[in-house]
Amino acid sequence: MSETAERTGSGVARIGVAIGLSSIGGYALLAVVGRALTPAEFGLFVAFWGVLFGLGSSLSTIEQEAARQAASETVADPGPPASAVTASAALLAGLVAAVTLLPPVSGRVYGQSDSIFGLIVVAAALGFAVQFAVRGVLIGSGEVRSYSALLVIEPTARLVVLVAVLAVASLDLLTAAVAVAAGSFAWLGWARRARGIAPGRHLSQADWRAATGRAGSLMLGAALTASVITGFPTLVTVLADEDPGASGGAVFAALTVSRVPLLLVSPIQALAVPFVVQERERNGSEGASRLRRGLVLGTLLFAVLGAAAGAVAWLVGPWVVRLVYGNAYDVPAPAIALLVLSACLLAWVLLLSAALIAVSAHRGMLVTWGVAVAATVAWLVVSPLEVVAATAVGALVGPVAALLCALPLLWRFSRQ
Numbered sequence: 001m002s003e004t005a006e007r008t009g010s011g012v013a014r015i016g017v018a019i020g021l022s023s024i025g026g027y028a029l030l031a032v033v034g035r036a037l038t039p040a041e042f043g044l045f046v047a048f049w050g051v052l053f054g055l056g057s058s059l060s061t062i063e064q065e066a067a068r069q070a071a072s073e074t075v076a077d078p079g080p081p082a083s084a085v086t087a088s089a090a091l092l093a094g095l096v097a098a099v100t101l102l103p104p105v106s107g108r109v110y111g112q113s114d115s116i117f118g119l120i121v122v123a124a125a126l127g128f129a130v131q132f133a134v135r136g137v138l139i140g141s142g143e144v145r146s147y148s149a150l151l152v153i154e155p156t157a158r159l160v161v162l163v164a165v166l167a168v169a170s171l172d173l174l175t176a177a178v179a180v181a182a183g184s185f186a187w188l189g190w191a192r193r194a195r196g197i198a199p200g201r202h203l204s205q206a207d208w209r210a211a212t213g214r215a216g217s218l219m220l221g222a223a224l225t226a227s228v229i230t231g232f233p234t235l236v237t238v239l240a241d242e243d244p245g246a247s248g249g250a251v252f253a254a255l256t257v258s259r260v261p262l263l264l265v266s267p268i269q270a271l272a273v274p275f276v277v278q279e280r281e282r283n284g285s286e287g288a289s290r291l292r293r294g295l296v297l298g299t300l301l302f303a304v305l306g307a308a309a310g311a312v313a314w315l316v317g318p319w320v321v322r323l324v325y326g327n328a329y330d331v332p333a334p335a336i337a338l339l340v341l342s343a344c345l346l347a348w349v350l351l352l353s354a355a356l357i358a359v360s361a362h363r364g365m366l367v368t369w370g371v372a373v374a375a376t377v378a379w380l381v382v383s384p385l386e387v388v389a390a391t392a393v394g395a396l397v398g399p400v401a402a403l404l405c406a407l408p409l410l411w412r413f414s415r416q
Contacts, residue, residue: 025155066136071274084211090129127184306344375401
């Protein structure tokens with residue numbers, strides 16, 4: 001095993017622990033807020049949470065771009081500087097967040113026309129942009145320990161602010177929102193790194209145009225990714241010929257359970273970027289050969305893993321869904337098996353997407369997710385099946401189409 005692979009394996013283990021701790025912190029925060037607020041207030045809090053982390057998700061690919069540039073030593077065309085890409089992404093996210101400052105939008109999303117929640121989202125979106133860039137620089141530079149610490153400190157900062165508020169006053173919707181936004185500024189503990197990603201004055205207009213285009217493409221890729229993963233139930237609801245009804249709600253619940261692990265793939269994507277970059281640059285043709293071998297073995301591994309997980313889901317999936325959501329959620333075993341197989345394949349597509357960014361194939365990354373969305377939409381429009389079967393099969397159509405697109409692209413780029 002190469003030294004790079006050994007470091008990657010160790011990094012995955014360390015990051016895995018950090019992800020686990022981070023997840024616990026996130027669930028703890030939701031539990032505390034849910035108990036402190038009334039159900040009606042918590043519903044509005046979840047709406048705020050969705051807007052904030054939706055923007056955060058759109059910025060997550062900035063982490064992979066920053067990691068690529070931090071890890072790259074000899075690549076001939078690194079593209080616009082990561083600092084300019086980060087600034088452009090922050091501006092774009094800030095503009096989107098600012099839409100919620102409009103009273104009609106704020107009233108619809110946050111339940112009140114007061115602009116304070118929109119201001120919190122704008123500030124947090126700007127903080128997220130810097131945070132993802134800092135994370136990318138850390139992982140791209142091989143500072144896995146610091147990267148893992150930042151993963152843990154982000155939810156911890158939210159909990160600390162939340163506990164501090166509870167210690168001196170009662171928690172309400174506004175203070176809960178402020179506590180959540182505080183986590184977007186965990187990067188302040190790495191302020192020296194943050195100074196390093198600030199764009200310099202020497203950048204030309206051409207640099208800024210290229211950076212804005214790169215930021216837009218990365219954020220569009222993240223949006224397409226989200227539409228296939230977290231937004232898939234929305235696609236089904238919008239495109240189905242019939243109201244999803246109770247059976248649709250049940251299969252959506254099963255879909256949510258099956259895709260929870262995908263929320264934890266993002267840090268592994270960031271770790272994959274420097275690994276691919278270094279294999280290409282340091283090991284020449286041997287590294288390219290290893291990458292192609294990895295494509296074959298990875299595809300086989302995830303296909304086998306998906307088949308095995310699907311078989312287990314066929315046996316115990318309906319029971320797990322009823323255990324989590326209640327006896328009213330009755331989903332056929334074959335549907336759950338397809339949903340779990342889909343989740344396994346999507347995990348591999350997410351890693352391949354990061355690899356495309358690592359080899360500077362940003363357009364290929366966009367095409368991959370665009371094909372996945374187009375195939376999914378086409379299936380949902382023409383499917384003759386009822387909602388449960390259409391959802392289960394549709395969940396598989398997207399990742400299969402993405403794989404058929406991404407694998408040939410990466411095979412070609414790995415030879416360059």
